[in-house]
Amino acid sequence: CIITSISFDHTEILGDTLAKIAAEKAGIIKSDTPLIYCANEADVCNVVESAAISANIPYLGVRRDNCKLICLKDEKITFLFSNTYKKTSVSDIAELSYQLTINSPALYQMENAAIAYLAARYLCGQSFIQKEDSICFWSAITSVSEANDNILKKALEHSYWAGRMEQIYTYVYLDGAHNADGICMLLDSLRLIAKNQKILLLFTAVKEKDTNLMIREICESGLFCQYYLTSISGPRAIKPDALKEKFCHFTNLPIKTFSSLKEAFYQGLETAKQQNFIFLITGSLYLVGSIKELI
Numbered sequence: 001c002i003i004t005s006i007s008f009d010h011t012e013i014l015g016d017t018l019a020k021i022a023a024e025k026a027g028i029i030k031s032d033t034p035l036i037y038c039a040n041e042a043d044v045c046n047v048v049e050s051a052a053i054s055a056n057i058p059y060l061g062v063r064r065d066n067c068k069l070i071c072l073k074d075e076k077i078t079f080l081f082s083n084t085y086k087k088t089s090v091s092d093i094a095e096l097s098y099q100l101t102i103n104s105p106a107l108y109q110m111e112n113a114a115i116a117y118l119a120a121r122y123l124c125g126q127s128f129i130q131k132e133d134s135i136c137f138w139s140a141i142t143s144v145s146e147a148n149d150n151i152l153k154k155a156l157e158h159s160y161w162a163g164r165m166e167q168i169y170t171y172v173y174l175d176g177a178h179n180a181d182g183i184c185m186l187l188d189s190l191r192l193i194a195k196n197q198k199i200l201l202l203f204t205a206v207k208e209k210d211t212n213l214m215i216r217e218i219c220e221s222g223l224f225c226q227y228y229l230t231s232i233s234g235p236r237a238i239k240p241d242a243l244k245e246k247f248c249h250f251t252n253l254p255i256k257t258f259s260s261l262k263e264a265f266y267q268g269l270e271t272a273k274q275q276n277f278i279f280l281i282t283g284s285l286y287l288v289g290s291i292k293e294l295i
């Protein structure tokens with residue numbers, strides 16, 4: 001079982017605290033199946049680990065600070081994943097350390113990649129074990145041959161995730177971040193990419209999201225020089241003028257609104273080209289899908 005990063009999203013269904021959301025996500029945990037999960041939030045860890053202990057299964061947490069950036073080159077990140085874990089309730093320790101490369105400039109993909117890689121190592125190695133317990137779990141992860149490990153690392157390096165820091169043209173990026181936590185992680189990656197280059201943002205979102213918090217994070221980041229606001233089609237869309245009102249609470253920078261997403265996109269491309277800006281499009285997976293249709 002794999003549980004990736006948990007943040008405030010779909011709260012009307014899953015609950016209004018991280019612990020409540022984690023309890024829903026932990027519903028996938030079952031006996032005789034080990035768990036690998038994202039361990040960034042203490043409230044999430046408490047819930048998920050309690051569920052794993054109740055199911056009497058081994059579990060392994062991956063934190064953001066387990067992943068150390070080595071370099072970003074040619075839109076690929078190379079990083080070191082390392083940590084030590086207790087194999088059992090006693091002091092037997094497993095030390096894990098792997099250098100990995102991902103086909104993305106997004107820092108937040110490091111922990112996703114580490115989780116996927118560890119799960120793949122377990123699946124490759126489980127043919128060497130007879131039954132599932134903590135010791136066998138670690139044996140499966142650590143017994144992968146060098147040849148198989150090279151295959152896993154090559155597959156990871158060539159994996160492609162559409163709509164997450166996806167470069168569609170030179171200095172033009174699509175990212176489907178659609179909540180405050182996703183926006184914050186996106187901004188961290190953008191700082192790494194942009195350095196001192198100015199950034200034009202095309203943004204929209206859907207009504208259910210906490211757009212005030214998303215917009216505040218965007219504006220207070222200091223990364224952007226202009227904002228283009230538009231709308232997706234359908235009943236969940238927020239009108240551009242309503243978004244502009246929210247942006248004006250947090251910024252005095254230039255804001256343009258567009259009733260036509262197509263017009264916003266192509267004018268953004270032209271402005272970015274003329275001014276040598278980075279052009280970022282984010283706020284909604286629906287927005288990403290609509291842009292993918294346009295191109």
